[in-house]
Amino acid sequence: xxxxxxxxxxxxxxxxxxxxxxxxxxxxxxxxxxxxxxxxxxxxxxxxxxxxxxxxxxxxxxxxxxxxxxxxxxxxxxxxxxxxxxxxxxxxxxxxxxxxxxxxxxxxxxxxxx
Amino acid sequence: xxxxxxxxxxxxxxxxxxxxxxxxxxxxxxxxxxxxxxxxxxxxxxxxxxxxxxxxxxxxxxxxxxxxxxxxxxxxxxxxxxxxxxxxxxxxxxxxxxxxxxxxxxxxxxxxxx
Numbered sequence: 001x002x003x004x005x006x007x008x009x010x011x012x013x014x015x016x017x018x019x020x021x022x023x024x025x026x027x028x029x030x031x032x033x034x035x036x037x038x039x040x041x042x043x044x045x046x047x048x049x050x051x052x053x054x055x056x057x058x059x060x061x062x063x064x065x066x067x068x069x070x071x072x073x074x075x076x077x078x079x080x081x082x083x084x085x086x087x088x089x090x091x092x093x094x095x096x097x098x099x100x101x102x103x104x105x106x107x108x109x110x111x112x113x114x
Numbered sequence: 115x116x117x118x119x120x121x122x123x124x125x126x127x128x129x130x131x132x133x134x135x136x137x138x139x140x141x142x143x144x145x146x147x148x149x150x151x152x153x154x155x156x157x158x159x160x161x162x163x164x165x166x167x168x169x170x171x172x173x174x175x176x177x178x179x180x181x182x183x184x185x186x187x188x189x190x191x192x193x194x195x196x197x198x199x200x201x202x203x204x205x206x207x208x209x210x211x212x213x214x215x216x217x218x219x220x221x222x223x224x225x226x227x228x
Contacts, residue, residue, distance in 0.1 A: 004156070032214050043204060044157070075188040087157070091215075100145065100211025101170060104157040 002027050004105035006088050007052045012111045017078045021108045023088030024070045030103075032091035033064055035073050038107065044087055047073075078112045085109045117141040120205050120220035127195065128228055135190040135223045137205030143218075145211050146188040148180060151202040151222070163188060164211050193226045 006023045013019050033050035048055065050062040050071050058097075061074040071088055087103040117140045120138065127133050139223050148160040162170035163182040177199075181193040188205055206217040 002156075002171065019132070034216055043221050045219070046216045049214065074207075082124075100162060100164065101159055102147070102208075102217050106154075106156045114177075 002105075003103045004088055006105035006108045008106050008108060010109040010111050012113060013078055015078055015080060016111055017112075018074065018076045019078055019110060021073045021086055021110075022070055022074075023072070023105050024068075025088075025090045025103075027090070027092065027103075028068070028069065029076060030069075030090040030092055033062075033071050034089040034091070034102075035060075035062055035071075036087040036089055036104075037109055038087055039084050044104075047086070075110075078110075080089075080112050080114065083110055083112045118205060118218050118220035120223050121201075122223055123221065124224050124226075126226045126228060127192070129154055129195060129197070131195075132191070132193040134192065135177055135203055135205075135222055137188040137190075137221075137223075139186055139188075139205075139218070141207055141209075141218060143207035143209050144185045145208045145215075146182060146185075147206040147208075147217060148188065148190050149204040149206065149219075151204060153162040153201075157204065161190075162211070169211070183191045192225075195225075197227050 035047040036044040037047045039045040054063040059076045063072045085107040087107045121136045129188045145164045160174045161180045181189040203221045204222045205220040208215045208217040
């Protein structure tokens with residue numbers, strides 16, 4: 001089983017749509033969670049951290065469900081500029097076998113169309 | 115722009131060549147990483163350095179040899195590579211290995227082995 005699993009998509013949505021991505025992780029010792037965004041042929045960039053209580057940043061909402069070991073990202077009112085690959089990332093707890101390691105999912109590709 | 119700089123941006127090398135990738139971070143971080151990104155595969159963690167000590171060697175073949183002379187610089191020495199080693203090699207840095215510290219990536223070196 002992959003440590004971090006995502007549906008690779010692609011998700012093709014019209015402008016203005018709401019789209020949600022899910023991600024599951026296998027290591028229950030994972031302690032920190034992030035969503036990164038990667039544009040074509042560019043490096044990954046942090047989109048947002050994911051906190052236990054859930055957090056929102058403008059049109060983006062991230063949620064964490066520790067019991068089910070999944071993370072979600074919701075994008076409201078999609079823009080053309082949101083087209084990218086969204087990477088789910090988990091980080092191991094200090095002292096665990098995954099300590100300090102950022103483990104990436106395969107990424108979910110989003111294409112927002114006019 | 116990114117505080118992590120990688121050189122060269124593109125590299126073509128033969129299987130008998132020896133080359134080095136360089137990474138420099140200007141963020142005052144003390145942990146640095148090498149990742150490999152192949153087409154349609156998740157980012158694969160190769161090496162982790164914390165306070166200039168290697169803390170992770172993720173079963174990487176010995177034809178890849180990392181070096182971290184100080185907390186701001188990281189090298190990846192390459193020799194006798196194979197065509198399947200062609201990929202995007204990404205360097206990242208973070209403020210330690212603790213939870214909730216995200217990684218910042220360089221723009222990567224796109225390596226082609228011929």
